[in-house]
Amino acid sequence: MPAMDEAGLMKRRALSFLELARYSLERGNYDLAAFNAEQSAQLYLKATLLELIGDYPRTHSIIFLLNELRRIDEEVGKFIEENKRGLHNLEDAYIMSRYFYKIFDREDGEYLISLAERVRDLCEKLRFRVEEG
Numbered sequence: 001m002p003a004m005d006e007a008g009l010m011k012r013r014a015l016s017f018l019e020l021a022r023y024s025l026e027r028g029n030y031d032l033a034a035f036n037a038e039q040s041a042q043l044y045l046k047a048t049l050l051e052l053i054g055d056y057p058r059t060h061s062i063i064f065l066l067n068e069l070r071r072i073d074e075e076v077g078k079f080i081e082e083n084k085r086g087l088h089n090l091e092d093a094y095i096m097s098r099y100f101y102k103i104f105d106r107e108d109g110e111y112l113i114s115l116a117e118r119v120r121d122l123c124e125k126l127r128f129r130v131e132e133g
Helices: 003-026 030-052 062-070 075-099 106-132
Strands: none
Touching: 003 030, 003 106, 030 062, 030 075, 030 106, 062 075, 062 106, 075 106
């Protein structure tokens, strides 16, 4: 599959994970809301790296993926610094909801969904700036 087709598929899946996160939040399934928010952010970052660089690292680390984008635009570094604690929480949502006993509440779900949306928005702004050259 060509990189652009793969990136498009990944973005569609990322948006679906975001939709599932919102649905889970509405239903009181906060653990699933957190997990799906993380999956959305992770896939959107990987799709953006694929579009802009042609590849992406095989990792689950949101911060690592953002640092790869930082090589393109220093604004990403500012985003990381301003959101570092939240980004760690977003990464933890992947691990904790799958392998450990951690309970997420509504506030956690809302925050992580919001952060996943901000990651998506950052990716789109970066992609637009790169395309505009």
